[in-house]
Amino acid sequence: MSKATDELFKNVISHAKEYGFVFPSSEIYDGLSAVYDYGQNGSELKNNIKTYWWKSMVQMHENIVGIDAAIFMHPTTWKASGHVDGFSDPMIDNKDSKKRYRADQLLEDRIAKYEAEGKTEKAAQLQQEMDDALKAENLPRLKELIIEQEIACPVSGTRNWTDVRQFNLMFSTQMGAVADDADVVYLRPETAQGIFVNYLNVQKSGRMKIPFGIAQIGKAFRNEVIARQFIIRMREFEQMEMQFFVRPGTQKEWFNKWKETRLKWHLALGTAPEKYRYHEHTKLAHYADAAYDIEFEFPFGFKEVEGIHSRTDFDLSQHQKFSGKKMQYFDPELGEDGKPYGNYIPYVIETSIGLDRMFLLTLINAYEEEDLSTEEKQDSRTVLRLHPVLAPVKAAIFPLTKKDGLPEKAREIMDKLKLDFNIQYEEKDAIGKRYRRQDAIGTPFCITVDHQTLEDNTVTIRYRDTMTQERVPADDLEKIIGDKVSWKNVLK
RNA sequence: GCGGAAAUAGCUCAGUAGGUAGAGCAUCAGUUUCCCAAACUGAAGGCCGCGGGUUCGAAUCCCGUUUUCCGCUCCA
Secondary structure (H helix, E strand, O other): OHHHHHHHHHHHHHHHHHHEEEEEEOOOOOOOOOOOEHHHHHHHHHHHHHHHHHHHHHHHOOOOEOOOOOOOOOOOHHHHHHHHHHOOEEEEEEEEOOOOOEEHHHHHHHHHHHOOOOOHHHHHHHHHHHHHHHHOHHHHHHHHHHHHHHOOOOOOOOOOOOOEEEEEEEEEEEEEOOOOOOHHHOOOOOOOOHOOOHHHHHHHHHOOOOOOOEEEEEEEEEEOOOOOOOHHHHEEEEEEEEEEOOOOOOOOHHHHHHHHHHHHHHOOOOHHHHEEEEEEEEOOOOOOOEEEEEEEEOOEEEEEEEEEEEEOOOOHOOOOOOOHOOEEEEEEEEEOOOOOEEEEEOOOEEEEEEEEHHHHHHHHEEEEEEOOOOOOOOEEEEEEEEEEOOOOOOEEEEOOOOOOOOHHHHHHHHHHHHOOOOOEEEEOHHHHHHHHHHHHHOOOOOEOHHHHHHHEEEEEEOOOOOOEEEEEEEHHHHHHHHHHOOOOHHHH
C-alpha cells in the first residue's frame, strides 16, 4: 500500500465516522474488536444498496423469490453443511518460531512418516490415539501426543509448544433458559443454509419450476482468527445471497450467465470497469465445481466483494441425507430423447455478495478530496460522488437567510418533497458551508429559497458534482429529483 | 495469537530537568452576510485509554491491561 492510498483509506475511515456512516461498536466501552455499527447516514446508504440488490434480483426476475430465514437453525444443519467438522480446528503455536499449526496435521505428518518408513503398526496406533482424542475433543491429550512423539517445529526446530486450543469458526449460544449441552445452537456462519433448508417449502408453496432462484439478505457470524481492515472482515456481517436451482448438466451455462449478470449489476452504478476484475478459484471448496470472485480494487489491493460459485448438488444431497426428506425435483419437461427429465436433485449456482464490503467499496469509490484553489484563495472540498439512487439524503433545502419568511417558504417546499424523498433542512451557517456539508454526505441536490422565491415561486437547484446551479420553478422539483433518483436508472 | 508503534476536548494536535491541562477547527447563543468552507463577540466542552506502583506531588517515570494501526500468522 503506497503512502498516498494508505492516507486515503485512513481519511475515508475517519470521514465515515465523522459524518455518521460507520462507528466502532460500543465505543464508549473501548470498542469491541472487529464489530462496527452503522450510523444515521450509513444505515440509509446500506439500505439503499440492499434495495438495489433486492429489486434487481427479485423484482427483475420472475423466477426468483426472496425469503428471510432465521439466524438460529437446527444444529444438524451445520453437520450437514460440513461446518461443524470442517471448521473447528485444534490449533497449536510454537513459542519460538511464533508459527501456528493445526495439531492434527502435525500428527498426520508423523503418521505419514511412520508409514513411509514401513512402521505401519506405529502409524496405525498413533492414528487410533489421535482419532480418539479428536472424537472426545480432548485437547490436552492432543498436546500429550505431540510431546510424546517429540514433534518439533519445522521452522524453529524446537518443541516449545503452547497448549492446544480449539479454533471455532461458528459462534455458539444456548437455546433454552437452562444451560445444557443439548441446547447449543449456532449463529449461522452463512445465510445460504437458510435457503437450502427452505428449498422444498418455497418450491412447493410458490409452485416454482426449475430453473428458479431464492434470494436472501441477512446477517452471518464468523469467529475470524484475525479480523482487521475496517469493515472488510467483521465478526458480524451481512450477506446478500441468491441460490439458483438448475437442471444437472446445465450448471456451466448458468454459472457463466450469473457471473456476467452480477458484474453488470456492479457496473450499472457507474463505477469504472478497470476497478473490477474476476478472480478464478483454482483450489475449490469441497462443495464446488467452479468458483469465481468479483474483486474490487481497494486502496490496499484487489479484494473479493462477491463470489459466484457452482455448488453442485452437494448441499441439497447432504440435507436429504441428514434429514431423510426427499430433495428431489420432478422435471416434467421433455428432453431430446422425448422423455421427461424426471427426478433429480437440482444443481445450485450461488451468487453471494458481502453487503459490508459493497458498502465500503461504494464509500471509497465515491470519496474525493477536491482542490478548488484559485490564485486568490486556497480552497478544497470533500465530496461523496455517490450515485443518486444510493445517496442517503436525496436533497437538502436551505433558506438563503433565516428571516423575511424564507424559512417558512423553505419548509413549505420541503413538506411536499419529503413525501417522496429523504430531505434535510438546514438554516444554520453561511450558504457555502451548508453546500459543503451536504457534499460530504453525498447529497446530490441542494435547493435554496431566496427572496425571488417569494415573488415567483422559483428556487435555485445546485448540483453536487458540478457545483453549478439553475433557477427552476419549485413545482418542478419533484420531477427533477425523481428522475435522477429513480431506480430505473440502474435497473434498466 | 506473536512482535513493533500509538492512545491528551467531537476532530487535528501542542504540552520532559515530574509542580493541579492548551491551540485551531467543530459545537452552542448572539452579530454580520442575497449563493460556495475557515468574519466578529461570548459560552460550553478534558476520570490526559483503564488499573496499579514510585513520589510531598504523575498527562510526564515504572509495571500490567484494553483498544487501534503496521508487520507476521490464519482464512470458505
